[in-house]
Amino acid sequence: MHSYDEPVYLISVVAKVLDIHPQTLRQYEKEGLIEPDRTEGKMRLYSERDVDRIKMILRLTRDLGVNLAGVDVVFQLKEQIEEYEKVVDELRSDIERLSQGTKVTKGSLVKRKSRFDLIFYDDKKDKK
Template identity: 50%
Template sequence: MTSSAPDRDKPVFMISVVAEMLDIHPQTLRLYEREGLVVPKRTDGNTRLYSQDDIDKLRRVLSLTRELGVNLAGVEVILSMRQKMEQLQDAVEQLVQYVQQLEMQVKVTERNPQILNALVKVTRQDLMPTSDI
């Protein structure tokens, strides 16, 4: 999962600041927005505000277009595939955690075979002495 720090997705940069940071014309940012490559937040006055995550995404777009010569349609496909890969990575990580939990349960059952025949499956660690009640 693309773990964003809490402030990375906070919209704080105006279009002129982002244009200067990335050394591009504000019209280029507007074009990228029209193409759906980046979607800045808007203030009540309709001013575009970009987050650090938006800026990072714009840097990837610029790298693909400037350094690799990818056109905007190609950039869109690449970014979409990247997002899907991140989602798949998150799913794999969740699956690994689930398998690890199952392995732990199997180990507990192997150490305590009487658990298999119990009506309520508990381990000794789950039990509390009656004096504690």
């Protein structure tokens, strides 16, 4: 069995399974919505993850009437949400780790990330 990210499907197989024209897959790639791997002979190979992403594109375009530019925006927002969820999970882990065995002191806690800083500050501490 192959992994979810392993590129194993040719463009003709994916097109047939999803009942779309291979040119549609080429267009999705041209628009930057999918990035299939390539063999040394430059043949496109799609992974199960790619196929699921294509299914999502088809749902958005066919069922919801979203154009390809809108699909790109949806995917960008989805990626941002996933990044934010990771940050929240890391912060929860940090809070859990800090609160186990030690008393969490009030004050500031700065968590550095590549795009932004999250700063938690208890202003009651400065008023003493």
